[in-house]
Amino acid sequence: MTRTQQQDERFGVLIGLGAYLMWGLLPLYWPLLRPADAFEILGHRIIWSLVFVLLLVQLTHSWPAIKSTIKNFKLTLLVLIASVLVASNWGIYIWAVNDNHVVETSLGYFINPLVTVLLGVVFFGEKLRRMQKLAVVIASIAVLILTYDYGRLPWIALGLTATFGIYGALKKKINLPAIAGLFMETVVLIPLTTGYLYWLALQSQAIIFQDRTLLIFAIISGPLTALPLLFFGAATTRIPLTWIGVMQYVAPTIQFIIGVWVFNEELGIVRLIGFLVVWTALFIFTLDAWRSNQARQNAL
Numbered sequence: 001m002t003r004t005q006q007q008d009e010r011f012g013v014l015i016g017l018g019a020y021l022m023w024g025l026l027p028l029y030w031p032l033l034r035p036a037d038a039f040e041i042l043g044h045r046i047i048w049s050l051v052f053v054l055l056l057v058q059l060t061h062s063w064p065a066i067k068s069t070i071k072n073f074k075l076t077l078l079v080l081i082a083s084v085l086v087a088s089n090w091g092i093y094i095w096a097v098n099d100n101h102v103v104e105t106s107l108g109y110f111i112n113p114l115v116t117v118l119l120g121v122v123f124f125g126e127k128l129r130r131m132q133k134l135a136v137v138i139a140s141i142a143v144l145i146l147t148y149d150y151g152r153l154p155w156i157a158l159g160l161t162a163t164f165g166i167y168g169a170l171k172k173k174i175n176l177p178a179i180a181g182l183f184m185e186t187v188v189l190i191p192l193t194t195g196y197l198y199w200l201a202l203q204s205q206a207i208i209f210q211d212r213t214l215l216i217f218a219i220i221s222g223p224l225t226a227l228p229l230l231f232f233g234a235a236t237t238r239i240p241l242t243w244i245g246v247m248q249y250v251a252p253t254i255q256f257i258i259g260v261w262v263f264n265e266e267l268g269i270v271r272l273i274g275f276l277v278v279w280t281a282l283f284i285f286t287l288d289a290w291r292s293n294q295a296r297q298n299a300l
Contacts, residue, residue: 013243062183
């Protein structure tokens with residue numbers, strides 16, 4: 001590995017960690033937009049993200065990358081799928097946070113690193129080592145324990161990890177510059193978003209537009225949404241998916257702490273056992289990733 005590649009990887013790790021730190025703190029923000037419902041908040045999140053990213057596109061002269069992608073039907077289709085996935089992820093997350101399910105959202109992002117590794121195997125032919133297989137099996141046991149505790153499948157957690165895990169894999173496959181990629185993902189959602197918000201206005205249910213403070217918070221949600229996604233998109237093109245998988249549980253750790261100690265969500269003994277099993281799987285996964293990285297560095 002050349003010195004330039006090492007510097008590129010180091011930068012990828014830093015911006016990846018920055019993305020997960022910002023995501024971890026987001027549960028403190030969405031309640032500020034109550035009493036607007038999750039879909040109205042999602043609509044504003046998409047619109048103001050696009051406004052912010054459009055400014056970045058102009059400043060960074062990213063139009064050539066966007067135009068070349070539009071000419072490629074396969075890439076455009078993949079971008080469309082990615083946009084649907086990320087919008088679904090945002091919607092589930094906003095609803096869950098504002099409906100007092102922050103702990104379950106953290107579960108989704110705790111499981112996500114293991115799903116990311118599996119997607120690396122499926123999409124990119126990355127090999128699953130023995131310890132990684134063990135971590136996946138243990139995490140599956142944790143899901144069964146938590147299903148028993150909830151009395152249902154933890155669909156919020158599974159929905160979040162599925163949408164974001166596949167989104168991350170698609171980002172790596174599309175391999176667009178971060179700003180151009182996020183611009184295209186948000187712009188294809190605009191027709192549906194503006195249509196929905198217009199319908200809300202006709203029904204006199206557009207709460208955010210009627211409250212100046214809520215509108216300011218909604219506008220700020222644009223850069224708060226775009227920046228970590230830009231960081232994440234840039235990181236996925238610089239470092240292996242396995243590394244992304246390791247750092248992904250920075251965000252759910254912060255979310256878990258917020259859910260339990262800030263929002264006082266219930267954490268019974270069975271649920272705690274389920275999380276302990278997840279953390280065991282993550283410990284095994286992280287230890288294996290660290291050993292693999294050490295071996296790789298020693299071989300250089």
